[in-house]
Amino acid sequence: MLARASGGLPLQAVLATRQLAPPTPITTTLHEGNEMNMSAADSADRDALEHHDDWLDRVSTLMRTGRYAQAREIAGRLWQAWRFKMGHAALPSWQIGCANAWACYRTGHYAELGHIVAELGRILGEATEDIGEWQIEYADLKAVHARIMGEFADELIIRNSVVEQACSAYGNASKQGLRLELNRASALRLLGRFTEAHQLDATTANAYTEQHGPNDPSTLRVQAGLAMDLRELGQYDAAVNMGRRVLSAHREALSPDHPFVLGSQRMLAVTLQRAGKPHEAYNLAGDAYQRLLKQDERGQDTAATLAVMASTAADPREGANHGMAAVDMMRTAMGPDHPFTLVCEGTLAVRWAMAGAHHRACALANQVVDRSVARLGVAHPQVAVYAANLAGTLGKTGETEQALRMRHEAAVRAAAALGAKHPVTLTIERAWDWPWLYWDTMQL
Numbered sequence: 001m002l003a004r005a006s007g008g009l010p011l012q013a014v015l016a017t018r019q020l021a022p023p024t025p026i027t028t029t030l031h032e033g034n035e036m037n038m039s040a041a042d043s044a045d046r047d048a049l050e051h052h053d054d055w056l057d058r059v060s061t062l063m064r065t066g067r068y069a070q071a072r073e074i075a076g077r078l079w080q081a082w083r084f085k086m087g088h089a090a091l092p093s094w095q096i097g098c099a100n101a102w103a104c105y106r107t108g109h110y111a112e113l114g115h116i117v118a119e120l121g122r123i124l125g126e127a128t129e130d131i132g133e134w135q136i137e138y139a140d141l142k143a144v145h146a147r148i149m150g151e152f153a154d155e156l157i158i159r160n161s162v163v164e165q166a167c168s169a170y171g172n173a174s175k176q177g178l179r180l181e182l183n184r185a186s187a188l189r190l191l192g193r194f195t196e197a198h199q200l201d202a203t204t205a206n207a208y209t210e211q212h213g214p215n216d217p218s219t220l221r222v223q224a225g226l227a228m229d230l231r232e233l234g235q236y237d238a239a240v241n242m243g244r245r246v247l248s249a250h251r252e253a254l255s256p257d258h259p260f261v262l263g264s265q266r267m268l269a270v271t272l273q274r275a276g277k278p279h280e281a282y283n284l285a286g287d288a289y290q291r292l293l294k295q296d297e298r299g300q301d302t303a304a305t306l307a308v309m310a311s312t313a314a315d316p317r318e319g320a321n322h323g324m325a326a327v328d329m330m331r332t333a334m335g336p337d338h339p340f341t342l343v344c345e346g347t348l349a350v351r352w353a354m355a356g357a358h359h360r361a362c363a364l365a366n367q368v369v370d371r372s373v374a375r376l377g378v379a380h381p382q383v384a385v386y387a388a389n390l391a392g393t394l395g396k397t398g399e400t401e402q403a404l405r406m407r408h409e410a411a412v413r414a415a416a417a418l419g420a421k422h423p424v425t426l427t428i429e430r431a432w433d434w435p436w437l438y439w440d441t442m443q444l
Contacts, residue, residue: 052078052092059099063106066258072103093123094134101141108300108333110148117141136165140180150338150375152190159184178204182222189228192381192417198229215249224264227271234423236275243268257295262288269308273438282312300340303329304442307344311438316354323348340442342372346386347438353393362397365390384413385437388428
């Protein structure tokens with residue numbers, strides 16, 4: 001029975017095993033030994049499916065409160081039970097499938113997410129209902145899947161299209177349209193288009209603040225995006241101040257272990273590192289890391305936090321150890337050539353160089369440059385930073401002529417992408433002391 005594939009318990013028993021109160025209309029009949037016989041299990045599953053709206057409300061509550069693994073377990077069982085016991089009625093199948101897809105995304109079950117998105121595409125093609133809203137959510141899920149695959153340019157193409165659909169259907173100032181604009185700004189940042197992202201986020205932030213107030217979760221999310229924009233534009237003090245405000249507001253509204261709180265800690269730590277405050281950044285990231293170890297099912301959040309610890313550790317050898325752990329974890333979570341994996345590898349190469357392992361660092365840094373050009377394109381500012389770090393490492397090995405040439409090329413690319421007065425461009429141009437740079441633009 002597919003509805004009992006995980007752990008032997010039927011759909012109804014999931015909340016009981018998680019010590020969660022089930023929705024009122026659904027009852028759980030547990031037999032002695034906390035097991036259900038086959039007929040009771042089938043009856044319980046049928047009853048749960050008849051009240052799937054109550055279960056979807058529970059999934060939505062779990063997602064809002066950051067309990068993604070529990071949400072996925074319930075949504076996954078409901079999805080399996082519905083498809084194999086109740087057929088493919090379009091509306092319930094769509095609602096349950098979308099809930100399961102978002103839960104899979106948040107827990108890092110990316111292969112499963114890909115299968116669900118494909119199935120949702122089939123349901124969409126066969127639907128006879130009004131599917132305008134479905135098409136928007138389907139496109140949003142496809143954009144998320146493109147990011148997971150590291151195809152940032154494809155993600156932006158999809159997001160441009162879905163924003164246009166949403167604005168046409170709901171209006172430019174609708175909550176749906178604003179949420180999708182926020183996602184589009186995130187896609188622009190991943191492509192290194194920081195000025196455009198900042199302009200979009202500023203407009204969206206004003207609209208969210210007017211409609212929902214300064215401390216609404218959606219407003220805080222767009223402010224977090226603004227803090228990242230400011231950081232990438234080199235406005236570090238303003239970025240730190242906004243990052244602190246977002247983290248403070250999240251801590252007041254949510255539990256210390258909520259994913260939004262831990263994500264805010266990591267992003268503020270990255271900004272603090274750029275602003276020349278590595279000790280505070282290390283402590284902040286270290287606290288987030290310890291909390292993530294207890295709950296991060298997908299691994300990429302922990303890996304990204306470890307990468308911050310690698311870049312801010314006072315001892316380069318300690319940083320290298322954190323960096324190796326981050327690389328291994330991110331390769332497992334996202335694949336060997338994903339841009340987020342390259343961020344971790346670029347950090348590790350710098351820490352190896354700072355620890356004196358210059359030839360080992362050069363070998364890795366050279367791979368990172370080549371693979372980042374293939375994945376991001378030669379004009380991306382991240383590529384300029386990777387090339388500058390490779391030049392710095394070459395300079396330490398005595399390959400001065402080649403290092404100077406590479407550093408100059410990196411500075412030209414950085415100036416084209418970021419501007420001649422950007423702190424990153426100015427740092428790259430300081431060829432005489434071979435400075436290294438950390439450039440973390442991961443958005444998870």
